[in-house]
Amino acid sequence: MADRPITIREALSSALREEMHRDERVFIMGEEVGVWGGTYAVTRGFLDEFGAKRVRDTPISEMVIAGAAVGAAMAGLRPIAELMTINFAFVAMDAIVNHMAKVRYMFNGQFTVPMVLRTTSGGGKQLGATHSHAPEPIFAHFPGMYVAVPGTAYDAKGMLKAAIRDDNPVMFIEHSTMLQRRAPVPEGDDFVLPIGKSDIKRAGDDVTIVTYQKGLEWSLEAAEELAKDGIEAEVIDLRWLRPLDLEPVFESFKKTNRCVVVEESLPMFNVGSEVAAQLQNEMFDYMDAPVKRVAAMDVPLPYADNIEKMALPSPEKIIAAVKEVI
Amino acid sequence: MALPKKDILLEWYRQMVLIRRFEERCAELYQRGLIGGFLHLYIGQEATGVGAVAALGEQDHVITAYRDHGLALARGLDVNAVMAEMLGRRTGVSGGKGGSMHLADRDLHMWGGYGIVGGHLPLAAGIALKIQYMEEDGVVLAFMGDGATNIGYFHEALNLSAVWELPVVWLIENNQYGMGTSVERASGATELVQKAMAYCCGPNGRGMKKGPRLDGMDVAEVYEGISEAVEHARKHGPILVESLTYRLEGHSMGDPQRYRTKEEVESFVENGPIGRFRSFLCDKYKDIESTLDKIDDDMLKTIDDAVEFAENSEVPTEEDLISHVYVE
Known part of the structure; x- marks a missing residue:
């Protein structure tokens, strides 16, 4: 259908x-x-x-x-x-x-x-x-x-x-x-996705952005901006944190040799920590730059609009992180 | 309510002696290092467990906290497999992966012992919801200690059961102490069954029924009280019952028991549930003493056999370690 x-x-x-x-x-x-x-x-x-x-x-x-x-x-x-x-x-x-x-x-x-x-x-x-x-x-x-x-x-x-x-x-x-x-x-009853499969949401050869949920939106926006500067980001949506499917990340990293992990959660002990650890274990020989992590700031989220925005990830922060690893 | 026939009464006696001998042997095995972790003995509480479980039918359900050996045996779990679980063997009821606190048998509707105080009470509500949803006939008998009546889970689970009119008998095994803290030092209400009043009396009489406060050292009284409670739960919804009992051993092994006196413990030993029921049977039936003696001997042998079975069983393998994390 x-x-x-x-x-x-x-x-x-x-x-x-x-x-x-x-x-x-x-x-x-x-x-x-x-x-x-x-x-x-x-x-x-x-x-x-x-x-x-x-x-x-x-x-x-x-x-x-x-x-x-x-x-x-x-x-x-x-x-x-x-x-x-x-x-x-x-x-x-x-x-x-x-x-x-x-x-x-x-x-x-x-x-x-x-x-x-x-x-x-x-x-x-x-x-x-x-x-x-x-x-x-x-x-x-x-x-x-x-x-x-x-x-x-x-x-x-x-x-x-x-x-x-x-x-x-x-x-x-x-x-x-x-x-x-x-x-x-x-449409229709039969549309069911597999459990534990990540998904490449945007193809690119220069940097691998690993993300999920709200981070996906920020990352895709950042990728469009980066493209204007000639940087093509591959954006991988994990979709599931368990089972965690990093195979497409590893495959992507073999060509990009660079990775930025984007998430809204706090910056310590997060998805980025896990992805970075697994990349250095599995992909050490392909690594041309440290894995960068973009997450919320390490504070409780405040009420006031301006400082709440400051604390959260954004396309701008992602662009800056990508430019550090390129 | 008329007392059941003699063969049923003898079966209660057999179960209580089985539990007592089982627990005594577990304490020994623990001292010898063959049982690890925590070990919460049911010694002193046998009449509550045996009398309450005897009030259930096959279609009914049991769930409890971590002091679960006695209830598992009363519900008819294989004593060999329960002992094997104690010793951490793959022939154990939970494959050696659960241990003393996590005895279950799905086929017998024994939904397990649970280690977090109160954590199983919502599960009991959920199992009862399935009964109601599928229009089945069963009732869930949910045991808990006196200490569990002070935890948030208790209030949320009992309240939900009242709002949804779930078929649950909530049974407080009041053994007087939550670890080392007496009921008087831990609970605003000391007659714990009063807590039912917080969830009763909704529209059209909906809600929790305040049940009786039973002498939990008298197996027949527990049987009668729980039988009536089960009947209520089957027809009308949840009921809270309290059974006054006493734990003759420490909370777990290695409990220095600074919170109570030897005299207090002794006073309950003298009036313990098994001796009391034995006297009752001897008064009621002439010449029964030799039958009871034989049961005593048989149960010792049963425990010997169970230990032998467990000791000769394999320990879990690396494959067991990683199996059943998920449904594959």
Whole structure:
């Protein structure tokens, strides 16, 4: 079927709707998912369409939202549990880390946990220090779960459908400022993307930019500017932090010999740390410059618009980093 | 409620003795270095576990915290495989990867022991949600210690079960101490079952039922109380029950027990659950003593065999180390 430009919000909605029609065991639980229609309007209309059994409003209780989803999944349902924002995932950290990710291993494979924990991350909306996190790398630390970080409507739909169909727990992290971004997405039930495959979003021979989610948008903008100066950046969208697919990064690095990693998370112990470490292990002989990392500044995000912008990555910062390694 | 027939009562006795002998042997094996990690013994609490699990049917479900050996055995997990888990063998119920705190058997609806206080309570709610969602008949019996009633998980899980009217019996095994801190020093309410009142009495009577406070050293009383609670949960939704019991050993191995006196412990030893039930049976049935003695001997032999089985089992392999992280 033909591709049709839709927003990330519409992509997420249609993925959820299609999978709920496909499998009776799939249901949604979380804060304001039903009557309100989702705080980001992703589940608007779902309560009428699927009823209160399958679109379940919860109290403001993140520990039990995540934990009850784990139990329901172990018992044979396929929950999509929603944490309104990733800031509240810290409240549910034990349920995520000790239970969602570990019960399968701990009991030697007796249980499977086919659930998706959907949430949104990201700063840039003047929400202050506690509501502006981009802590995706923290969740990618733990074996036993997958971490999805889509950056386009196409990926959001195909990846969410894959996450719902998979038997492993997936933390699915959307960016709160990108829901209106539009891109062509194939119509129809069958569009499902593979889990753990990164994607080359822009080809180039001079430098490899490795990024995901909001970083993708900044990186593509930076790449267009760099092209005006004759620098062609290859932009690789990781899409998943677990499973982490660095093969295309290694292949790209063999021709560019230079790499910049771009992410919105904090600068220490982040995705850039991991990519840089793996590059120096696997690609040492191809390395012509140190791996540069562009991330948020090492401060809690402030409220005031001007200094919040200062703290976040930007195309300008990416361009500067690329010019340092060229 | 009429007491079950003699063969059932003898089965309770057998289970309690099995648990006691199992735990005593585990303590020895721990001292000899054959069991590692933490070891939380169920000695003193046998009547609560055996009586409560006896109230369940096959379609029902059990989940608990880390003091899980007794409940695993009461639910019918193979004693050899439980002992093998203690010794970290690949024949263990969790393949040697779980250990003492993580005993489970999916086929028997024993959903496991869990190491983070309160962490399993949301899981219990989730399992109950599946029962309700699929319109099944089961009930989840969720054990927890007194200490768990002070953690956030407790409030969130009980509240959700009340709002969604989930079929859960929440059972507080009040053994008087959360590690070394007594209930009086840890909880605003000391009659813990009162905490049900925070989640009760919604529209149309919806919500948590405040259940009884049981003598957890009396297996028959626990059986009766939990039977009624299970019936309530099956028909109407969640109920909170408290069972007053006592842990005769330390919290885990190597607990110096500075928080209680020897006299206090002794007072519970004298009135322990197994001796009490034995006296009850001897009063009720003439000439039963030799039958009970035989059960005592058989259980010793059962434990000997279990240890032999475990010691002769293979340890996990490198392949086991990396398997079951994900569904492949």
